[in-house]
Amino acid sequence: MATLKDVAVLAGVSVKTVSNVVNGYAFVKPENRRRVEDALSATGYRPHLGARNLRRGRTGFLAFVVPELSIPYFGELAGGVIAAAQPFDWSVLIEQTQGDRERERATLASLGPHLVDGALVSPQAIDAADLARPGVPVVLLGEHPLALPLDHVGIDNVRAAHTAVRHLVELGRRRIAVVGQHPTRGTAAQRLAGYHRALAEAGLPRDEALVAEALRYHHRDGAEAMSVLLDLAEPPDAVFCFNDMLAQGAIRTAVDRGLRVPDDLAVVGFDNAEHSAFSVPSLTTVAPDKAALARAAVELVHRRTTGADFPPREVRIPFTLQVRESTAGPSRPT
Secondary structure, rough: OHHHHHHHHHHHHOHHHHHHOOOOOOOHHHHHHHHHHHHHHHOOOOOOOOHHHHHOOOEEEEEEEEOOOOOOOEEEEEEEHHHHHHHHHHHHEEEEEOOOHHHHHHHHOOOOOOOOEEEEOOOOOOOHHHEEEOOOOEEEEOOOOOOOOOOOEOOOOOOOOOOHHHHHHHOOOOEEEEEEOOOOOOOHHHHHHHHHHHHHHHOOOHHHHEEEOOOOHHHHHEHHHHHHEHHOOOOOOOEEEEOHHHHHHHHHHHHOOOOOOOOOOOOEOOOOOHHHHOOOOOOEEEEHHHHHHHHHHHHHHHHHOOOOOOOOOOOOOOOOOOHHHHHHHOOOOO
């Protein structure tokens, strides 16, 4: 592999001149710049990015810590983070924790300035006392109960869930169930609160039998929870699921039981994963602006790395309700 010295010998200039050209400094004579550029092309020289970043006091890496990449929301969000990081010359290191407390703690403890310039973290199991301070800027994603002086980017999950359930109420549904993880804290608790608020505003009673727990956010969990709900003496006529995979699992069970969606059962998901538009029926879902969320989080980390000093930011990202066939039925020509 060619070195700066090899390029300098071929171009007939000093190593310092070659370094100035490679690093984009303006004060190089045009003739010398042309000779260096020709020599760079001839030798195939490639700069050592790690060494360059260390000289600049940065690693060139951004960490993105999520529970599961197999859940489409996090996979799609990772793509947005990678795109948002490119203008800042960051490569993204992705770590999944499976929502395990010890893995979250160990991952956060390992994120020091020798490894990354900053981190975006979607915590699921850790408590405030567990969050190791790695000495780099950290931005939290999603709802969290952690009373920490850290930047946070997310959507208003209470309002989003309320919007989804109100849509079902407006369709005339009265036995509205909910499927999600046990709502002890964080996102699940926020979405359950929005569900209850919408029911109260509609004058509908709470029925704990209509709250079905899903251990994880996978298709199988949604299918199993829906089976429990359909076995009730008074089964639901609608269901709000805490993510799209749960919703699609619920639809599978409903169809297998001979129900028509949305005629017999209306279904709403959450996250607007790409595949939700292509399922049969297509899925009505809460659609966070994932690209905007990724940009806001990366930009916050970047501002912190430049030494900017400002109070912890709470950034709310917009969402919409994407109404599709699972509640509205197939579109028909007029």
